[in-house]
Amino acid sequence: MDAAEFAPFQDKVTASLVQVTRTVNHLASEDLNFHRTSSAELTESIDEQSERILSLASAVLKAATGETDLPLPKLEDEDSIEDNWRGVVDVIDSLLEKADACLDEFTGVIKKLSPSQEDQAAAAKKPQKFPTIYDYGPSKIPKPQVLFDRKVDNSNNGPFKPLLRTKPHEITPLEQSLKTQQTEGKEAYPSPYDAEIRAAQYPKPVYEVSPPIDYLPFESTTATFVDTLDGVKEMLEELKAAKEIAIDLEHHDVHSYQGLVSLMQISTRNKDWVVDTLKPWREELQILNEVFADPKILKVLHGSTMDIIWLQRDLGLYVVGMFDTFHAASALGYPKRSLKYLLQKFVNFEADKRYQMADWRVRPLPSGMFDYARSDTHYLLFVYDNLRNELIGASNEDGNLIDYVCERSKNEALQRYELPVYDEKNGQGPGGWYDLLTRNAGMLSKEQFAVFRAVHQWRDEVARAEDEGWQCVFPKHMLFRLAQTMPLDMPTLLRTLSPMTPITKERAVSLLDAIKEAKIAGATGPEWRDIAPPPKTTFKPTATQLENTDFPVAERCEKSQFWGNVLDFNQPPPPPQYSLVASNEALRLSLPLPPMPATVSEAREQLGITDEPVPAPIEQPEFAPEPSAPAENKPFTVKEMGAPRKRKVTPVNQPEKDILTLDGSDDLEMDQESKKKLRKKMRKEKKAQKAEKAAQEATPFDYGAAESVLNSNPTQAPGRQSRPKKAFNPYAKALEAPSGVRKIKRDETGKSLTFRK
Template sequence: MSASPQSRTTSDLDLEAYNARVFSAVLKTTQAASKLASQDLTYHKRAAPDVTGAIERCSKRLLGLTNVLLKAVGGKEDLTSVDELVEKWSTIGEVNDTLFEKTDTYLDMLTNRKSELAPSTTPTQSLKRKRGKLDSAMANANIARPQLNFQTQADNYNTSPFRPLLTKKPNAMISLEESLKMEYPKDSGQPYYRNPYQYEIENAKFPKSMKKPSKPVEPMTFENTAANWIDTPEKLRTMLKSLKNETEIAVDLEHHDNRSYIGFVCLMQISTRSQDYLVDTLVLRSELEELNDVFTDPRIIKVFHGANSDIIWLQRDFGLYVVGLFDTYHAAKVLNLEGKSLGYLLDIFCSFKASKEYQLADWRIRPLPQPMLDYARSDTHYLLNIYDKLRNRLLASGADKLESVLSSSRKECKQRYERLPYDHEHGLSFGGWKMLSEKWAVTEEMMPMLKAITQWRDFMARKYDDSVNYVLPNRAIFGILKSKPVNVPGMIGIIGKNISEAVRENVDELLKIIVQNDPGVTRVDSVREIISGRVNESDTEQIVDQKPASVDTKESEEIARKRTALAEELFSAPSDVMTAKSQFWGSIFGDNQRQPAEYVQHEV
C-alpha cells in the first residue's frame, strides 16, 4: 500500500527518485546489451581489429566490478578472466539472488514499522552457520546417483498418462477402484487419470476447532526439541503412530532436480508441537505410501508453506495425497501481508532469521551435515505457531477470509502429476525454444538452430537422466547461436570446463546440428570434415570467416574505420562527446535521442 501524500517523507521521495534513476539505467543497459549481442561481433572484430582491444578493456572493467561485488558479499578470491566468469556464472547468479533476497527482507523490516504487523518482542533467534569445509564439500562432491537404487526406475521417455501409485486408499469416501478410472476430455485432449482423492478433497470437512480463535501455542526452543532421523521402516511406523494422535502437523520437502530429468524428493520434514522428524526419502521411497493414513485424514490439518510443487512431488514419488491442507502462503496473501515468503513470516511472527545458505544445497548428500539438518528442521519447527497466528488474524478479519485460504488450499491439493512430452512445435516445454527466443530476441535466421539444439538437449537429458540445464546451460546455447563453433575446441571455449557427459560423448551430433542449420556453410566436403573432427585450421577459417562478397576493399576499410571510432566512443569517450544521431547508436538504443550519453552517466 502506498503512503498518502501527507505521510510521504523527504526520504521516501529521495528513494523513489533514486529507484527511478537506477531502474532507467538498468533498463537501458539491458537493452543495449541485448542489441549489441544481436550484432555479428566476430565479423566486426575481424573487420576492425581495434574493436577487439576496446571490447577487452570493457571486459576487464566489468570483471573488476564483478570482483568488487563478490568481495562485498564475502568472496575470497578474484576472478582472473572472462572465461572463469562464464564458468562460474551460475554461482554469481546465486550471489545476486541472495542480495535481492536480503534487500527484500530489509525492505519488509523497514515498511513493517508503518504497518499493522507488530514485531515480536522476544529476542531474535538464528541458526549458527558453519562455513568453510562444508561449502567446499557441497560444491565439489561427486555424489553417486541415488536414483539408481530406487526400486522403480524412472522412464524419462514414457509420456503416457500417469497412473497414480496408490495400492490402497485410507480415509476413502469412494473406493480406490472407482477413483482410478481414466478420464477422456470432450475437447479430444489427452486422456488422464483423475486425482484419486479429488472427491475427498472437495467434500471432507475441516475440524470445527479450526474456525474458532485460540491462543497460539508457543514453539519449543529449537535446541530443546527432539530431532528424529527416520531412515528405517521401523522408525517410520513409530513416527506414523505418533502422528495419528496429532490435530495438526507441519510438512516441507527438499527436492533435487539437477542430476535428474524429472527430479526426486531427498528429504521430508514433519513437525508436531513437540517433535521434529527428518525422513530420509531416498532410502524409504517405497515405504512412504503408509503416510496417507495421516496425510489424507481431514481431522489432522497439514500445514505447508507454498505447497504447489510439494503436492505434485508427493504424488509422483510416493503416491501421497493431501486432504485438509492449510497453506500459510495463501494466508499471507489473503491478509495482504507485506511479505509472503516463509523467511518473512518466521521473522515477523517468531523473530527467527532463516538462513538461505543451504536453499540450493545438494540434498542427496549422506550423511547430511549438521548445519543442513538444522536448516531443514527450521522450515517446519515454527510453522505451526505461524499457522496459529495467521488463523486468528483470518478469523478476526471475517469468516470469508479463512474460507478463501481453505479454497485455495483445496485447489492446490487437486492438482495432478502428469508426464509431459517435449513440445517441439510450440516450444512451450521446460527448457523449450519459445522462452529462449523471446528472452534473447532471436532472429528468424537463428530459429532453426535454436529449435534443433533445444530438442537435442531435451532428448539427451532424458537419455542421461539429467536436467536440461545440466546437459547444456541456456547461456551455452546462446553462445553457440552467436559463435557457431564448428569444432571441439570452439565448443569447449563456449561451454567452459564443466562439460556434461551428454555433450562430451555426443559432441559430433551437436556440431552436426550447428553445421546443418548455419546458412553460411555451403561446402559439403568441409562440413563432413568438420563433423568428423578432421578439419584443419585453414579450412575452419574458410568457413567461419566468410565476408560479404559485395563489399570491396576500400569500402571494407571505411566500414572498419567507422566501427573502430564508434567502439572507442562507446567504451572510452566521455559522455559529452557521444554521437547524438549516429545510425549505429540509433540501432542499439532504438531512437535518435542522446540516450548513449545518459547510459554512460547512469551506468551501474
C-alpha cells in the same frame, strides 16, 4: 524482497538506467576527439574518467565471475574492450540467467533454492563443510536413484500414472480413480483424491479464536531421524493421534532430470521427525496417506505449490485438509509472505539460510543441515495459530478470510503431476524452448533459430538419458552462444563451449552433427518472429464491430517500414549529379545579388562609359621556330657506392695559397707576398673614396641654382640621388622569425667514373 519492496526498487533501477543511457547518448553525439585537441586539461580529465570507468567495469566483471567457471575478461585500455567483448557478453549472459532464475523464484514458478546475495556473502565467510547444489560437474555423491525399487523413467511416452496401491479415506474407489479421461484435449489420469479434497470439511478449531499453543524450546528438544520402515510405522502411530501436523520437503534437481525428494520433515505440537526419502523402499511411504488423506487432521504447509507435485511424483502421497500459511499471509496483506519473514515476526527466529544451497542427498546428514530442516516445521504450528486468529479478526460480513485461505489451499492440493513432454515443434511445456526465447528475445536468423531448436532438443535428450539436470549438460548462456556461433568444426565447438562438461565432451561428435544438419535445414525454415507471440493489445472488438468495420489485414512487408533498405546488402547509390544551371540557380537564390545586365552595352551605359575608338591590335612579328641544335656529347658520371673517403691533408712544406675574388673577376691564386700588396692597394682606394665623399658633403648648398621642387618627381628627394621606392612586403615580419637549420645534403661516398655519350 516481496512485491511491495520490489516495485520501488525496480523504479529506482529503471530511472538510473535511463539517466545513464541519456548521458551515454549525449557523450556519443559529441566530437570528443576534436575537443581533446582543444584543451590539455579536458584531455587529461577524459583520460582520468576513462581509467575510472575501466576499473569499475573490471571490478564488476571480477565480482560476477568470482564463483563461476567463466574466464575474467581483462580490460586494460579502450582497445582491449573490443578484443575481449565476447567474454564480456558471456558474463552479462550469466548475470541475466541468474536474474531470470531469481525472478522465477520470486514469482513462485519454482521453489526457492538459491540464497540471496547477502546470504551468499555470509556463507562465503563461513567454512562450508557440506556439498552444495551448485556443482554442475560430475556428481560427487553416488546417485541414489540407481538403487530405487522403481527405476527412473524419464521418457515422455504416455501420461503419468499415480503410484497409489491403496486409497485410505476414499470416497471414490481406487479403480475408478485410476481411469484416464480427456483433460485439455489429451488423455490424463485425474487426481485420485479429487473428490475427497473437494468434499473435505475443515475441523471446527480452524474457525475459532484460541490462544496460540507455545512451541517447545528448540535447544532442549530433539528430532527423530527416520531411515527405516519400522521407524516410519512408529511415526505413523503417533501422527494418527495428532489434530494438526506441519509438513515440509527438501528437494534436489541438479543431478536428476525430474528431481528427487530428499527429505520430509513432519512436526506435531510435541515432536519432530526428519524422514529419509532416498531409500530404495521410498514408495512404501504411501502408508502415510492414512494421515495425509484424513480430513480430520489439519495439515499445515507453507508455499505448497511444488510440495504437492513432488509428493505425488516420488512418494504417491496426497494431502486432504491442507492449510497454506502463504495464502494466509497474502490475505492479511503482509509486506512479505516468505516463511523466513513469518518466523521472524512471530518467533523471532532466523534460520541459517546458507543451507538452502546444500546438496540434501548427502548421508549421513550433518548436524547443521539436520537442524535447518527441522526448523522449517518446528515453529510452523505456532505461526498457524497466530495467522488463524488474525484471519478471524479481520473477517467481516463481506467475506470470511478463513474460507478464502481454505479454498486457495484446496486448489493447491488439487494439482496433478504430468510428465515433462518435450514439444519439438512448438517448444511448449515445462523446459521448452518457446518460453526461453520469449523471455530472452534476440535477433536470430533462420539458421540460428534452427540451430537453437536443435541444440535445445539435443540437450534435453542427453539430460534424459543421463538422468541429469539440463545445466549439467551445459547452461543456458552456452545454448545461446552455440546458436549465435553455429560452429561447424570440432575446434570451434570446443572453444565455444569452453569449459565443456564431461557429459557434452563424450557426445561432442553428435552435437556437431546436429548443428550442421540444423543449419542446412534452417536456410529454408521459419524465423523466430514467425512463431513469436503477437504484441498484447487492450482493444477487443465485439462481434458486431467486426461485422460492420473493415479492419486492415496485417501482412508481412518485404522491407521494414521504419529502416527501409538499411538491412539489405545492396550496392551504395551513385552520388547525385548536379548540373551547372541548377548550381547557378541555387547560388542566385541563396545570395542577394543585384540584377545583372544582359549585354556589355547595357553595362557600359549603366556605368556612364562613352564609346571610344578601340586601338587596333598590334601585329606581332612571326618568328619561325629555330631548328633544334643537335645534342652534344655531354659527359656524365657514374658513382660507385663505397666506404667514406679520407680527408686530404695539406703537406707541411707546401706554401699556403688563398683564393680571392675581386668585383666578379676570375679567381686568383697567389702566394703570401702578392696577397699583401693587393690588400694594401685596396685600402688606398677605399680611403680615397671616403675623402671624396666627405668633400662633397662639406660644400654648401646653392639654393639659387637649385631646381624648383613644385613640379619635382615625388619619388626623388631634393639634393639626393634618385632611388626607387621599396615595395611593401606584408610578410616581412614573418620572414624575420628564426629559420630552422637546412638539411645538409651530403655526397654519398664511393668511386665514380665519367663517360661520354
